[in-house]
Amino acid sequence: MQSKTETKIPLKQEEIQVTKQPYVKEELVINKKPVAETKTISEQVVSEKVLEIPAGKEEREDKEAEEA
Helix, strand or coil, X not given: CCCCCCCCCCCCCCCCCCCCCCCCCCCXXXXXXXXXXXXXXXXXCCCCCCCCCCHHHXXXXXXXXXXX
């Protein structure tokens, strides 16, 4: 209800909206060339030893890791 001494004026607020649109600026062309290369390597071969872990010890280590 409006009276003669009171006037209502709606106030508006403006908000900016920024959007980005992707577009193609340039294109690159990439080519692969197959290369065959042969090298002769002469090095001394180092022997390796295999360490065998008993089955019971392996299970204990797994349980300890889960508990930690």
